[in-house]
Amino acid sequence: MEQTRYKRRLKRRKRKELKELNLLNRFLFNEVLEDPVAYRAVLEIILGHNIRLKANVQSEKEIRTLPTFRGIRLDVWGQDEEDNIYNSEMQRKNTRNLPRRSRYYQSVLDAGLLEPGVVDFNQMNNVCLITIAPFDLFGRNRCMYTFRMKCDEDSTLDLDDGAVRIFLNTRGTVTEGCSQELLDLLRYVEKSNERVAAESESQRLKLLHNRVREVKSNDENEVRLMQLWEEKAYARLAGAKAKLIEQVCKKLRKGKNAQEIAEELEEDIELITRICEAARESAPEYDCDEIFEILWGEDFYDDEYEYEYEDEDVGE
Structure with a gap:
């Protein structure tokens, strides 16, 4: 009964195979763009000029300024020969906080740009943050939004602080300021297939497609995708059970019995x-973590469960 309940709760659409994914998928996006040649091609399409990118491109780069402060994890980070820094993020869901999140990411990046004792802030690297998303963050239907610091009193005056934030909308309809090559790239992000790549005249896009094909044809990448998906599914399952334990404990504190709790929560x-029996062992504190360990321990998952949970960062 318990197995059936959780199977029903977690079941969504089956995980897609790697060959079915497009670049909106963060796993594929990171794997493709950690290749410096492919990342350079994408940056050149977006920025509209040639870039001499160094070979030190990193995916899922973690930066933490202090142990007590929240760190950040960058999707794809790179640096060119002039020491300009580029960070590109794939964002499938509108979390309603992306402008401020980009501000935080920029501040954390900036904090590590100068060595202790350096007093000349002009030595700070230029930083370009790029967010690619399948939605319009600002409601103007533009394909591209580029932000730099400007003076409110004189819009022709740039602060020139070396920071640029770009938001790309793959489903935009206002193409002003966008090259055909960029529009082809936005289309390809949504439909990363042979037909879309062939219809474009961009050699950079064809290069990018070759890298996509290379990643998709690698069996090791398919295995890594499956492992990551399973880890996410197990984490979701653990979270669901932990939440249920918390709900049960709240009702136990109110004097409810197992039958009443099951009926109110519509659970088996x-x-x-x-859960109630395990909770009695930790009463009256009702330590949820302790109860979880009593019931399931570290090996809480069971191979008999059918995990079909869709996760935005793993399988579409």
Whole structure:
């Protein structure tokens, strides 16, 4: 009964195979663009000029200024021969906080640009943050939004602080300021296939497509995708069980019994009874972590579960 309940709760659409994914998928995006040649091609299409990118491109680069402060994880980070820094992020969901998140990312990046004791802030690298998303963050239907610091009183005056933030909307309709090559790239991000690549005259886009094909044809990448997907599915399952334990404990503190709790939560009585019994061992504190360990321990997942949970960072 317990197995059936959680199977129903987690079941969505089956995970897609690597060959079915497009660049909106963060796993594929990172794998493709950690190749310096492919990343350079994408940056040149977006920025509209040639870039001499160094070979030190990193995906999922972690930066933390202090242990007590929140760190950041960058999707794809790169640096050119002039020491300009580029960070590109793939964002499939509108979390309603992307402008401020980009501000935080920029501040954390900036904090590590100068060595201790350096007093000349002109030595700070230029930083370009690029966010690619399948939605319009600002409601103007533009394909591209580029932000730099300007003076409110004189819009022709740039602060010239070396920071640029770019937001790309793959589904935009206002193409002003966008090259055909960039529009082809935005289309390819949504449909990363042979036909779309062939229809474009961009040699950079064809180069990018070759890298996509290379990543998709690598069996090791398929295995890594499956492992990552399973880890996400197990984490979701653990979170669902932990939440249920917390709900049960709240009702136990109110004097409810297992039958009442099962009915109110619309859960299986057998599962709720097990949780209640485990909770008595940690009463009156009702330590949820301790209860979880009593019930499932570290090996909480069971190979018999059918995990079909769709995760935006793994399988579409």
